[in-house]
Amino acid sequence: xxxxxxxxxxxxxxxxxxxxxxxxxxxxxxxxxxxxxxxxxxxxxxxxxxxxxxxxxxxxxxxxxxxxxxxxxxxxxxxxxxxxxxxxxxxxxxxxxxxxxxxxxxxxxxxxxxxxxxxxxxxxxxxxxxxxxxxxxxxxxxxxxxxxxxxxxxxxxxxxxxxxxxxxxxxxxxxxxxxxxxxxxxxxxxxxxxxxxxxxxxxxxxxxxxxxxxxxxxxxxxxxxxxxxxxxxxxxxxxxxxxxxxxxxxxxxxxxxxxxxxxxxxxxxxxxxxxxxxxxxxxxxxxxxxxxxxxxxxxxxxxxxxxxxxxxxxxxxxxxxxxxxxxxxxxxxxxxxxxxxxxxxxxxxxxxxxxxxxxxxxxxxxxxxxxxxxxxxxxxxxxxxxxxxxxxxxxxxxxxxxxxxxxxxxxxxxxxxxxxxxxxxxxxxxxxxxxxxxxxxxxxxxxxxxxxxxxxxxxxxxxxxxxxxxxxxxxxxxxxxxxxxxxxxxxxxxxxxxxxxxxxxxxxxxxxxxxxxxxxxxxxxxxxxxxxxxxxxxxxxxxxxxxxxxxxxxxxxxxxxxxxxxxxxxxxxxxxxxxxxxxxxxxxxxxxxxxxxxxxxxxxxxxxxxxxxxxxxxxxxxxxxxxxxxxxxxxxxxxxxxxxxxxxxxxxxxxxxxxxxxxxxxxxxxxxxxxxxxxxxxxxxxxxxxxxxxxxxxxxxxxxxxxxxxxxxxxxxxxxxxxxxxxxx
Amino acid sequence: xxxxxxxxxxxxxxxxxxxxxxxxxxxxxxxxxxxxxxxxxxxxxxxxxxxxxxxxxxxxxxxxxxxxxxxxxxxxxxxxxxxxxxxxxxxxxxxxxxxxxxxxxxxxxxxxxxxxxxxxxxxxxxxxxxxxxxxxxxxxxxxxxxxxxxxxxxxxxxxxxxxxxxxxxxxxxxxxxxxxxxxxxxxxxxxxxxxxxxxxxx
Numbered sequence: 002x003x004x005x006x007x008x009x010x011x012x013x014x015x016x017x018x019x020x021x022x023x024x025x026x027x028x029x030x031x032x033x034x035x036x037x038x039x040x041x042x043x044x045x046x047x048x049x050x051x052x053x054x055x056x057x058x059x060x061x062x063x064x065x066x067x068x069x070x071x072x073x074x075x076x077x078x079x080x081x082x083x084x085x086x087x088x089x090x091x092x093x094x095x096x097x098x099x100x101x102x103x104x105x106x107x108x109x110x111x112x113x114x115x116x117x118x119x120x121x122x123x124x125x126x127x128x129x130x131x132x133x134x135x136x137x138x139x140x141x142x143x144x145x146x147x148x149x150x151x152x153x154x155x156x157x158x159x160x161x162x163x164x165x166x167x168x169x170x171x172x173x174x175x176x177x178x179x180x181x182x183x184x185x186x187x188x189x190x191x192x193x194x195x196x197x198x199x200x201x202x203x204x205x206x207x208x209x210x211x212x213x214x215x216x217x218x219x220x221x222x223x224x225x226x227x228x229x230x231x232x233x234x235x236x237x238x239x240x241x242x243x244x245x246x247x248x249x250x251x252x253x254x255x256x257x258x259x260x261x262x263x264x265x266x267x268x269x270x271x272x273x274x275x276x277x278x279x280x281x282x283x284x285x286x287x288x289x290x291x292x293x294x295x296x297x298x299x300x301x302x303x304x305x306x307x308x309x310x311x312x313x314x315x316x317x318x319x320x321x322x323x324x325x326x327x328x329x330x331x332x333x334x335x336x337x338x339x340x341x342x343x344x345x346x347x348x349x350x351x352x353x354x355x356x357x358x359x360x361x362x363x364x365x366x367x368x369x370x371x372x373x374x375x376x377x378x379x380x381x382x383x384x385x386x387x388x389x390x391x392x393x394x395x396x397x398x399x400x401x402x403x404x405x406x407x408x409x410x411x412x413x414x415x416x417x418x419x420x421x422x423x424x425x426x427x428x429x430x431x432x433x434x435x436x437x438x439x440x441x442x443x444x445x446x447x448x449x450x451x452x453x454x455x456x457x458x459x460x461x462x463x464x465x466x467x468x469x470x471x472x473x474x475x476x477x478x479x480x481x482x483x484x485x486x487x488x489x490x491x492x493x494x495x496x497x498x499x500x501x502x503x504x505x506x507x508x509x510x511x512x513x514x515x516x517x518x519x520x521x522x523x524x525x526x527x528x529x530x531x532x533x534x535x536x537x538x539x540x541x542x543x544x545x546x547x548x549x550x551x552x553x554x555x556x557x558x559x560x561x562x563x564x565x566x567x568x569x570x571x572x573x574x575x576x577x578x579x580x581x582x583x584x585x586x587x588x589x590x591x592x593x594x595x596x597x598x599x600x601x602x603x604x605x606x607x608x609x610x611x612x613x614x615x616x617x618x619x620x621x622x623x624x625x626x627x628x629x630x631x632x633x634x635x636x637x638x639x640x641x642x643x644x645x646x647x648x649x650x651x652x653x654x655x656x657x658x659x660x661x662x663x664x665x666x667x668x669x670x671x672x673x674x675x676x677x678x679x680x681x682x683x684x685x686x687x688x689x690x691x692x693x694x695x696x697x698x699x700x701x702x703x704x705x706x707x708x709x710x711x712x713x714x715x716x717x718x719x720x721x722x723x724x725x726x727x728x729x730x
Numbered sequence: 731x732x733x734x735x736x737x738x739x740x741x742x743x744x745x746x747x748x749x750x751x752x753x754x755x756x757x758x759x760x761x762x763x764x765x766x767x768x769x770x771x772x773x774x775x776x777x778x779x780x781x782x783x784x785x786x787x788x789x790x791x792x793x794x795x796x797x798x799x800x801x802x803x804x805x806x807x808x809x810x811x812x813x814x815x816x817x818x819x820x821x822x823x824x825x826x827x828x829x830x831x832x833x834x835x836x837x838x839x840x841x842x843x844x845x846x847x848x849x850x851x852x853x854x855x856x857x858x859x860x861x862x863x864x865x866x867x868x869x870x871x872x873x874x875x876x877x878x879x880x881x882x883x884x885x886x887x888x889x890x891x892x893x894x895x896x897x898x899x900x901x902x903x904x905x906x907x908x909x910x911x912x913x914x915x916x917x918x919x920x921x922x923x924x925x926x927x928x929x930x931x932x
Contacts, residue, residue: 446898447901451901452905453810455898686820693823697827700830701885703834714842
């Protein structure tokens with residue numbers, strides 16, 4: 002008997018271990034999807050930290066919440082981490098339609114570089130500018146969903162040991178990983194405060210960011226102030242997490258108000274856009290209580306009593322408010338103003354916005370949200386978190402990226418594009434999706450609009466973004482300009498990069514649509530015609546004096562610290578003298594700004610066109626305007642077909658630190674790849690369109706009457722002939 | 731589909747015209763001329779008063795340009811009308827419509843069906859054997875009226891599209907209507923001109 006037990010026991014133990022592991026594996030993801038019951042699931046759950054230890058109210062030194070170990074108990078964290086929203090920092094990154102990039106700005110070295118690891122044309126990978134995961138987080142973690150770079154902790158064994166910064170390894174250990182913050186989207190509790198997450202991220206408290214933002218706990222201590230060799234066991238706990246004990250029940254479980262569909266408020270933190278009003282230029286210097294002449298093509302945008310931001314105020318960075326009183330209008334393009342408070346303004350300063358922050362109450366939300374929808378009604382996803390972007394249309398592949406389409410299941414996702422929702426997805430399996438009219442979306446009739454418009458223009462061309470005016474305006478976005486931070490870290494809101502909008506340009510599918518756009522500016526190196534940016538830190542090191550990095554308060558014009566060609570020449574020379582450690586030989590130093598590439602030729606600075614200098618633009622679809630405010634609605638053909646139409650003939654601002662006070666523009670037709678003279682002529686013909694209608698209709702009426710007359714005469718003969726024949730018979 | 735139909739119909743009409751040149755007997759024309767001379771009725775084909783002649787010429791000329799601009803790209807390159815071609819097409823359209831109006835007023839009376847024409851038409855409709863003299867003028871007269879009748883849908887189909895009446899589906903229907911009625915108009919005018927030229931030659 003004992004022999005039997007001895008033989009069987011190992012087998013039993015082995016089987017038990019196997020069964021247990023299977024059970025554990027089975028538990029993973031069992032909370033994903035649902036059994037058909039539409040009620041939200043009540044999340045009264047245990048909290049687990051990054052050591053996979055349960056957090057209890059009685060813990061003396063509790064650690065912060067870990068999403069991987071808490072949410073991951075029921076949800077497939079790794080699958081979600083591979084979704085579009087999170088996965089861009091490593092291999093097998095999907096590309097697809099170009100989108101809003103991260104922008105690395107450094108005003109002191111006159112740099113703004115679009116960054117993305119998705120291989121979008123015009124962007125540069127973080128590694129191109131010496132941004133590893135740690136540095137990436139330092140720059141961009143204020144508006145960051147977690148995961149991705151937040152979990153790319155290098156190991157000492159990785160690759161060449163020399164490339165791994167040991168100091169960074171210590172910092173990672175102290176700060177912890179910035180895991181996917183599930184609560185940032187799915188926590189419906191109004192206590193959820195992503196500004197707090199941004200503040201924690203600014204302190205390098207990545208491990209604590211999600212916990213603090215959720216309102217579950219407060220944190221004292223700053224990881225960035227701790228030394229590399231900090232160890233809480235020896236140095237004492239310098240970062241203290243204090244949970245709200247009232248949130249824990251008697252079983253140490255916590256209720257979290259989790260929803261499947263995130264409220265729009267959650268999306269807004271990272272995906273808000275602020276409109277800045279049109280620009281005017283100050284033509285002369287004015288002191289406080291002095292007067293200046295302001296030239297603008299939009300004088301009627303300003304009125305007496307307007308408060309404005311004037312960038313380039315003497316000796317101070319942007320953000321100064323000045324009260325302006327209009328005194329007199331001198332023609333259509335100018336008016337005289339006085340500055341009665343704040344600091345004086347320099348010649349060439351730019352009026353950037355009227356009553357910024359104070360006129361937001363006038364701004365209308367996207368019409369979809371205003372009508373009661375939420376972002377997630379269209380931007381849907383499954384467990385995989387491949388959030389649909391609205392760019393995959395029913396009828397064709399707009400990107401040519403097969404991997405992207407494979408990841409997105411076009412048959413399903415296309416139902417949530419503009420066309421799919423409003424007019425139906427003919428390829429959908431669901432008959433309701435084939436019909437269109439999702440969630441009550443009106444089926445557009447587009448009365449009076451020839452169908453050729455729908456071949457040439459995207460839906461967004463007429464329905465989305467700002468209404469075009471003569472010159473492009475500017476916007477700020479939450480991610481680029483770190484909007485939404487309330488607290489000590491939100492005192493300064495960057496003005497750079499300047500994002501111009503709307504730029505009507507051709508998209509990958511050949512249609513014209515509105516874009517946001519930035520003009521990249523960076524110091525770079527050109528090898529065999531290929532330009533790569535230099536890391537800003539390197540440029541600072543090389544050309545500290547020439548770029549005036551040590552100047553405490555440099556003068557700013559239009560948010561830029563002006564750069565002259567002479568300075569460019571000096572810096573390029575210094576970069577050229579730098580000892581490059583490259584196998585291919587020394588690259589040619591260049592500077593890119595305002596659509597031009599600057600290089601040295603026999604000691605002189607020359608500027609040329611180059612692909613690397615092309616502005617980076619990405620299509621936009623929000624805010625969608627109501628139908629009545631769409632271009633061309635209600636018979637307004639002249640919205641576009643007019644010789645002054647900004648849609649075709651507008652001017653796109655060129656943003657550059659070189660002569661930033663000068664108004665520099667490029668014609669909108671360049672971006673739409675349109676023949677300017679043809680469209681001018683075509684617009685001219687529209688003057689005669691009403692006459693055309695009258696003439697043709699009158700002619701047709703006349704023709705019709707004559708035809709009717711002869712037809713009636715013929716009928717008369719037939720009737721008489723029939724009558725004669727009948728009487729003969 | 732439309733391109734195919736256009737090519738086939740144009741080919742058939744041109745082939746028919748060519749065949750008619752070689753096959754149709756000429757004595758019929760000589761007989762008709764004699765009867766005209768005896769009736770004292772002067773018939774000089776397209777050449778009436780100066781205004782009528784001008785209207786004819788303008789109508790025909792503009793129709794040729796409209797045909798080339800409208801069908802050229804479609805049949806030869808498979809692309810829809812666009813660009814400067816479209817501007818020319820739209821610019822000439824009112825010219826054509828106005829001249830067509832003048833033509834119908836100037837020529838309507840002359841092109842009305844007389845007694846013999848009506849007899850010939852009735853005979854053809856009833857599939858009876860007809861007197862050749864009764865049908866000699868029927869062709870160009872009927873094609874005259876048919877062409878002018880087609881001018882109305884050709885014009886209105888585009889005009890109505892410029893008002894906020896029809897949505898996308900309606901606009902597509904109007905474009906189809908315009909395409910097919912334009913094709914029909916072109917074919918009918920070709921036949922009409924052919925018949926007139928044959929009359930003028932003898």
